[in-house]
Every structure is written in structure tokens, then in C-alpha cells.
Amino acid sequence: MGNISLQLIRELSNTTPSKIVLLVIDGMGGLPDISSGKTELEAANIPNMDGLAAMSICGLSDPVSPGITAGSAPGHLALFGYDPVTYHIGRGVLEAMGIDYPLQSGDIAARGNFCTIDKNGFITDRRAGRISTEQSSQLCDLLNNMNIDGVSLYALPVKDHRMALVIRGDNLNHNITDSDPQKTGVTPLKVKANSPEAERTASIINKFLERARDILASHNPANMLLLRGFDEKPKFPTVSEIYKLKPAAIASYPMYRGLARAVGMEVLETGPAIEDEMSTLKKSYDSYDFFFIHIKETDAQGEDGNFEAKVKVLEHVDRILPEITGLNPDVIIVAGDHSTPAMIKGHSWHSVPVLIYSKWCRPDNVRQFTESACIYGGLGRISATDIMPLAMANALKLNKYGA
Amino acid sequence: MGNISLQLIRELSNTTPSKIVLLVIDGMGGLPDISSGKTELEAANIPNMDGLAAMSICGLSDPVSPGITAGSAPGHLALFGYDPVTYHIGRGVLEAMGIDYPLQSGDIAARGNFCTIDKNGFITDRRAGRISTEQSSQLCDLLNNMNIDGVSLYALPVKDHRMALVIRGDNLNHNITDSDPQKTGVTPLKVKANSPEAERTASIINKFLERARDILASHNPANMLLLRGFDEKPKFPTVSEIYKLKPAAIASYPMYRGLARAVGMEVLETGPAIEDEMSTLKKSYDSYDFFFIHIKETDAQGEDGNFEAKVKVLEHVDRILPEITGLNPDVIIVAGDHSTPAMIKGHSWHSVPVLIYSKWCRPDNVRQFTESACIYGGLGRISATDIMPLAMANALKLNKYGA
Numbered sequence: 040m041g042n043i044s045l046q047l048i049r050e051l052s053n054t055t056p057s058k059i060v061l062l063v064i065d066g067m068g069g070l071p072d073i074s075s076g077k078t079e080l081e082a083a084n085i086p087n088m089d090g091l092a093a094m095s096i097c098g099l100s101d102p103v104s105p106g107i108t109a110g111s112a113p114g115h116l117a118l119f120g121y122d123p124v125t126y127h128i129g130r131g132v133l134e135a136m137g138i139d140y141p142l143q144s145g146d147i148a149a150r151g152n153f154c155t156i157d158k159n160g161f162i163t164d165r166r167a168g169r170i171s172t173e174q175s176s177q178l179c180d181l182l183n184n185m186n187i188d189g190v191s192l193y194a195l196p197v198k199d200h201r202m203a204l205v206i207r208g209d210n211l212n213h214n215i216t217d218s219d220p221q222k223t224g225v226t227p228l229k230v231k232a233n234s235p236e237a238e239r240t241a242s243i244i245n246k247f248l249e250r251a252r253d254i255l256a257s258h259n260p261a262n263m264l265l266l267r268g269f270d271e272k273p274k275f276p277t278v279s280e281i282y283k284l285k286p287a288a289i290a291s292y293p294m295y296r297g298l299a300r301a302v303g304m305e306v307l308e309t310g311p312a313i314e315d316e317m318s319t320l321k322k323s324y325d326s327y328d329f330f331f332i333h334i335k336e337t338d339a340q341g342e343d344g345n346f347e348a349k350v351k352v353l354e355h356v357d358r359i360l361p362e363i364t365g366l367n368p369d370v371i372i373v374a375g376d377h378s379t380p381a382m383i384k385g386h387s388w389h390s391v392p393v394l395i396y397s398k399w400c401r402p403d404n405v406r407q408f409t410e411s412a413c414i415y416g417g418l419g420r421i422s423a424t425d426i427m428p429l430a431m432a433n434a435l436k437l438n439k440y441g442a
Numbered sequence: 443m444g445n446i447s448l449q450l451i452r453e454l455s456n457t458t459p460s461k462i463v464l465l466v467i468d469g470m471g472g473l474p475d476i477s478s479g480k481t482e483l484e485a486a487n488i489p490n491m492d493g494l495a496a497m498s499i500c501g502l503s504d505p506v507s508p509g510i511t512a513g514s515a516p517g518h519l520a521l522f523g524y525d526p527v528t529y530h531i532g533r534g535v536l537e538a539m540g541i542d543y544p545l546q547s548g549d550i551a552a553r554g555n556f557c558t559i560d561k562n563g564f565i566t567d568r569r570a571g572r573i574s575t576e577q578s579s580q581l582c583d584l585l586n587n588m589n590i591d592g593v594s595l596y597a598l599p600v601k602d603h604r605m606a607l608v609i610r611g612d613n614l615n616h617n618i619t620d621s622d623p624q625k626t627g628v629t630p631l632k633v634k635a636n637s638p639e640a641e642r643t644a645s646i647i648n649k650f651l652e653r654a655r656d657i658l659a660s661h662n663p664a665n666m667l668l669l670r671g672f673d674e675k676p677k678f679p680t681v682s683e684i685y686k687l688k689p690a691a692i693a694s695y696p697m698y699r700g701l702a703r704a705v706g707m708e709v710l711e712t713g714p715a716i717e718d719e720m721s722t723l724k725k726s727y728d729s730y731d732f733f734f735i736h737i738k739e740t741d742a743q744g745e746d747g748n749f750e751a752k753v754k755v756l757e758h759v760d761r762i763l764p765e766i767t768g769l770n771p772d773v774i775i776v777a778g779d780h781s782t783p784a785m786i787k788g789h790s791w792h793s794v795p796v797l798i799y800s801k802w803c804r805p806d807n808v809r810q811f812t813e814s815a816c817i818y819g820g821l822g823r824i825s826a827t828d829i830m831p832l833a834m835a836n837a838l839k840l841n842k843y844g845a
Contacts, residue, residue, distance in 0.1 A: 043506060043507035043509075043510055043527065044527070047510075047527065051510070399473065399785075399786065399790070401473055401474070401481075401792050401813065402474075403814065403817055404814065404817075415817065415818065416817070417502070417793070417813075417814075417817050418508070418823070419502065419817070419822050419823030420822070420823070421508055421823070425507065425508035425509060427509075428507065428508060428509030428510060429508050429509040429791070430509075431509060432509040432510070432511065432790075432791040433509075437509065437510065437511060437791070438511075439511045439512070439513050439788075439789055440506055440510050440511060440512055440513060440516055440526075441512060441513030441514075441515045441516035441517075441526065441530075441531075442513045442514065442515055442531075442533055442536050
């Protein structure tokens with residue numbers, strides 16, 4: 040990884056009229072299909088991406104470090120230039136951020152699942168038969184706005200059986216264990232403080248869970264709640280503070296909207312389709328100088344092990360690429376937050392192709408935007424955290440370091 | 443960057459008869475010319491460098507970190523193996539180094555401008571009408587060699603209205619504010635201590651500035667002096683301490699002589715031409731085991747945006763290269779401190795070609811010493827700070843780490 044700190048980047052950054060577009064194709068990197076011997080990118084017909092690669096400097100990026108499989112949060116934080124080992128966001132906080140909930144400084148958040156317990160209190164279904172978001176909303180209404188020992192608790196529906204709990208008050212501490220045992224046939228756990236300072240928070244959560252059991256008792260199959268991933272809203276320097284950018288995020292999935300918000304991006308309203316995201320980009324293009332555009336479907340198809348469907352999504356993204364290049368941004372980056380090979384049906388550690396296009400990029404000889412071609416790119420194998428400094432440099436937004 | 447510290451290199455280094463020559467071609471890396479599509483190195487006819495590259499291991503180096511444009515000081519410190527973020531040289535010290543002034547340990551240095559003030563003491567011209575270096579020298583003579591409270595002050599002409607002030611004595615502290623308000627229409631500022639330990643130094647500087655005003659009063663337009671960037675001569679471990687080398691620097695430009703002196707190299711007398719530097723090398727070849735040779739003109743032509751002239755300098759360097767190879771050093775490194783593309787007319791962030799020749803280098807397939815060819819080199823894309831450890835290893839001067 041580059042050895043430059045965000046503090047130094049902050050000292051060197053300055054605002055100019057140039058614009059940067061960061062297109063993140065979630066889980067882009069892949070592995071060869073056994074029959075064809077080609078990865079998803081190699082199998083896809085992506086003439087626009089290949090053409091852009093030919094005018095760009097290319098390489099392979101490691102989201103965290105070689106061999107480390109990145110989750111969505113570290114994968115994206117790295118692409119935004121934040122060392123994902125130093126800058127950590129807990130899952131509870133991500134869940135709350137992902138539903139556009141305005142977390143305040145000091146808030147604690149946890150992820151929750153409505154679940155089913157039997158007469159003896161043993162968990163029989165951790166997902167309560169995957170009840171609908173609508174049902175989940177009604178149950179959250181029953182649990183919402185409690186006040187326990189002077190602390191406010193907010194129950195927020197997320198999707199299907201998933202919810203988030205936000206705890207707001209003085210002297211809270213997130214260093215407590217989960218109530219979710221992550222298996223059936225056992226009772227939900229009491230949460231425990233991992234340090235003396237967290238005793239009070241643990242006690243409040245246990246009281247909340249007792250009340251929740253009483254309230255939910257008659258709402259079978261969603262007659263209980265499991266909580267995990269307690270965390271405090273992190274205090275990160277924002278993209279505006281570090282890079283002096285006016286950043287906008289175009290993402291339809293809540294998690295990525297939350298991640299963008301965590302680093303201070305303005306999250307634009309957009310629809311679920313790639314075309315919706317392109318409309319949003321065009322409509323807002325004059326108002327910002329940095330755009331993070333997130334494409335989710337590649338990752339979803341990779342997770343499902345659907346090689347062909349992932350190829351189709353890549354081809355779909357390729358067809359809309361001219362809508363981005365047509366705006367003539369000064370810098371275009373096409374990157375992935377991690378690999379999600381259909382062969383693995385999940386995130387993987389494999390390095391991810393990346394291209395950086397600008398008038399000043401010093402193009403290499405890479406002519407195809409694939410894993411095997413990007414090996415020979417001028418960027419070599421870089422840390423994903425180096426991508427933003429390179430983008431800033433190519434946008435001529437970084438001053439010289441030292442005399 | 444590699445994850446080895448100078449401390450570890452120090453523990454592993456040992457003295458042997460082998461010799462290392464580090465040829466630094468300042469601002470060597472470039473960008474393609476629009477009409478030819480070739481960079482300066484690609485356009486140049488450099489058969490000797492190409493031939494050496496064919497026998498060497500090649501790669502691309504990042505002076506500070508990907509995307510970061512290095513100034514001359516961090517660019518050179520990195521080539522000498524010092525992390526340029528950890529090892530910092532202040533502007534005042536660089537200014538004094540830049541005129542070849544032999545700073546001593548504990549010396550404080552500041553940059554100065556002669557300026558014009560009106561009857562009421564308000565600054566009307568921060569540059570005193572850009573008086574000549576000759577006028578500046580005469581004024582410095584008037585201010586030079588003062589002794590205030592047991593401390594010696596040296597006023598040194600730099601160029602035009604620019605000068606440097608060196609303060610030498612016991613218990614000095616550089617943590618004081620500037621007297622230069624960096625604008626006109628106000629009076630010069632009194633310097634202030636930022637910490638109690640700097641009170642005495644601040645008081646001495648204010649006394650000096652009062653005396654300077656009296657002395658300069660009749661020398662309109664240069665009737666006052668502004669100081670900024672107070673800094674102490676850094677205490678770096680020397681090249682001899684770290685690498686156990688007996689190092690010599692062959693550089694004609696003051697700044698690079700100063701940088702070499704800052705890391706404890708012996709700076710040899712030499713003339714301004716590349717041929718002069720070669721004579722110096724030959725004359726002193728038996729007396730040292732490490733030579734830093736600095737070529738300035740590539741950078742100067744790049745800064746001027748003169749693509750053809752930069753190509754010509756590269757070809758000139760190529761013609762003298764046999765004078766280096768003819769001495770049969772055990773290790774030859776050809777590197778740059780940063781890129782200075784004529785297209786950008788300034789330093790840039792682009793990675794810089796590097797070659798390391800030795801009997802033990804394990805040559806790659808690179809046959810041309812260019813940006814595009816070095817992408818495929820066996821070194822890959824490395825931090826410039828890794829070059830010295832590689833040179834030491836190739837000179838068989840580094841012991842095994844661990845059992």
C-alpha cells in the first residue's frame with residue numbers, strides 16, 4: 040500500500056473545476072469458468088470498456104491486502120482512499136446508514152432479525168419465515184421510541200425480517216456482545232459488556248429485549264428479535280475535508296448509500312436500474328465534481344454463482360458506459376470493491392481490474408479490460424487505497440509534496 | 443513501500459569492496475508527445491541505456507506514493523532510502539542547502555525576502571522590485587555576522603531579492619512564526635514563539651529584524667527584510683551509519699549538493715557539465731564505494747516544456763554512460779527522483795523507470811529503458827525507497843535477515 044496518510048492528502052488537495060467519475064462495479068473480478076477457461080470479464084462482450092482501457096492506465100487492485108477477502112464496507116472505504124484496517128464501520132451502523140437513517144454523533148446501532156422462538160424460548164427460525172418488509176415495519180412500530188433509563192431506542196425496518204436498532208443517549212458504549220447466537224435450537228443470548236464502561240448499555244439492551252419479547256409474543260412467527268454488531272457511528276474525516284471535493288453518490292442499494300454517507304458524500308435520489316443511475320448522473324452532473332456510481336448486480340449474480348448472468352450484467356454496464364464518457368469527465372475510474380467469482384459464489388481475495396482514464400494518465404498497452412490483460416498495466420498491482428490519490432493527481436487537484 | 447525500516451537495513455549492512463553508482467537523471471519520466479505518441483525516453487536514441495537495461499532488472503518507481511508528485515527533496519531522500527514522509531527537510535533549511543551553505547548540527551535557517559516599506563512601516567512591495575542578486579549580496583554583507591545574545595546570524599544571498607538567514611548558537615528552537623505577513627499594506631510581523639522553549643530564539647530574531655530595519659533604512663527599495671519557514675537542520679542517520687558506505691556526491695546544482703550533505707555524503711568539487719561530473723567520478727573512483735551522480739538538465743528542460751531539449755539531454759547522458767560502465771562498478775542504478783513531463787511543464791506523479799544492473803540482478807526481458815518497457819520489468823512497480831536496499835543486496839553488502 041502507498042505510505043501516504045489521509046492527513047497528507049488533505050494538505051496537498053485543492054479544488055479545481057475538473058470532474059472525477061468513479062464507477063464501482065461491485066464484485067467485478069472473477070475466476071475462469073471450467074468449460075471456457077474464461078473469467079466473467081473475459082467472456083463478456085465489452086467493447087466500450089475495452090476501448091476505454093486502451094486510452095487508460097490499467098492495473099490490478101487489492102482492496103485490503105493480498106489474500107484478504109474484503110467485505111463491502113472495507114472494499115468501498117479502500118476505493119474512497121480510507122485504509123480499511125484503520126477506518127472501520129460496524130455492521131449495525133452500516134445497517135442504519137443503509138436505510139438513510141440520520142445517525143447522530145454518539146449513537147449506537149445494531150443489526151436485528153425478527154425470529155421465531157418456541158414455547159421454551161428456543162430459536163426455531165432465525166428469520167421468522169422471512170416476513171415481509173411491511174410486516175417488519177408494523178412490528179418495528181410496536182417497539183419504536185422506547186425510553187429505558189433515560190436512553191431512547193429506535194426500531195427501524197430494513198428489508199424482509201431485517202431491522203436495525205439505534206440507541207441514543209449519554210455515556211453509551213458499544214462494546215457489548217451479540218444477543219444473536221447465529222444458530223437455532225438455543226435461546227437468544229443476554230448481551231454482555233466487554234468492558235466496565237459498557238455495563239450500563241448492556242443492561243439497557245437486555246431490558247429492551249425483555250420488553251420486546253413481551254410485545255412480540257403474540258406476533259408469531261416474528262415473536263422475538265435477535266441483535267448483533269453493536270457499533271458506534273464512526274467519526275471519519277469526510278471526502279470534502281480530505282480531497283476538497285463536492286462529492287455525490289449514485290447508488291440504489293441502502294448499504295452503499297450508507298457507506299457514501301459515512302464519508303460525507305451527498306447521496307442522490309435515484310431509481311433501481313442502471314439507466315436510472317445514468318439519468319441521475321446527467322441531471323446532477325453540473326452540481327458536483329466527484330461522482331461515485333455503484334452497480335450492484337454483478338456482485339449479486341456472482342454470489343448466486345450465476346456466471347452467465349454476471350456476464351450479462353457486465354455487458355449491460357458496457358452498453359451504458361458511453362453515457363458516462365459522453366459527459367467528458369476529466370477522470371474516469373472503473374473499479375471493483377472486491378472480486379465475486381461465480382465459481383466461488385461469494386466475495387474472494389482475488390485482485391480486481393482497475394482503469395484510470397485522463398488526458399494525463401500515460402496509457403499502457405492494455406487493450407482489454409480483463410484480469411489477465413490488466414496484469415500488464417502501467418499501474419501494476421496496487422492497493423485500492425492508491426486509486427483516489429491517483430484520480431486526484433490525474434484531475435490535477437494535488438499539489439506537489441515538498442520543495 | 444517495502445516494510446523494512448532503516449534500522450533493520452542498518453543491522454544487515456556491511457562493508458565490502460564492491461562499489462555502487464547511483465545515476466539520478468532528474469525528472470527523467472515523461473508523458474507522450476501528442477504528435478508522436480512517444481515519451482521523451484521513447485523518442486530519445488539511447489542505445490547505451492537500452493543495452494544496460496537489457497543486462498539489468500528494470501521497473502517503475504514511485505518516489506513517495508502512487509499519485510503523489512514529489513518535490514526534489516522528497517524525491518532524492520526516497521532514492522537514498524529514506525521514507526520522504528518521515529524524513530522531512532524544511533524550506534528554510536533547503537534554501538540554505540541550495541546555496542551550498544555548510545549548515546551545522548543545531549543550526550536554524552529561514553528563507554528571506556528583501557522588501558520595501560513606506561514611511562509608516564507598511565509593506566509596499568514584498569520583493570523590493572526584485573533587486574538583483576548583486577544588490578542582494580551587498581545588503582547581506584551589511585547584515586552578516588551579527589552576534590545577538592551570544593548567537594551568530596548569517597545573512598546569505600540566494601537569488602534576486604531572495605536570501606537565507608542562518609542562526610547558530612546554543613539552545614535555539616525553530617518553532618517560531620514568520621515575520622513575513624505574505625501580503626502588502628501591513629507592517630512586517632514580530633515573530634512569536636509557538637512554545638516556551640522558542641522564546642529566546644524569537645527574541646533574538648526580533649532584535650535582528652530591528653537592527654536590519656535600521657541598517658537597511660537608507661537602501662530603498664530594499665529597505666526591510668521578511669523571514670519565513672524557520673527550520674532546524676534535520677538530524678538524519680547518515681548514509682555511512684545506515685549502509686556502512688563511504689559515499690560521495692557528484693552534483694553541480696546547490697540544492698542537490700545540500701541534499702547529499704544532509705544525509706552525510708561527501709560532496710565532491712565538480713564543474714557544471716556532465717563531462718565535468720564524469721571527470722570527477724573517474725578521479726575519485728578509488729576513494730569511495732558509493733557515488734550519487736546528479737544530472738539536472740532533464741528536469742530543467744521538462745519544466746520549460748521543451749520536449750526536444752529534454753530528449754537531447756537524455757541522449758547526451760546516454761553518450762557518457764560508457765564512462766560509468768567502463769569503470770565496472772558492481773552495481774549501477776539509473777533512476778529519477780520524479781517525472782517532469784515536458785507536456786506538464788513541471789514535476790508530476792507518474793512513476794519513473796529504474797534499472798538495477800549487477801552480476802546478480804536476474805535480468806528480465808526489458809530491452810528498452812522507457813516507461814512503457816519498464817512496466818514489464820522484473821522489479822514491477824516499486825517504492826523508490828526500495829531501490830537502495832536492492833542496490834545494497836546486489837552489491838552483496840546485506841546480510842541475511844533472521845536465521
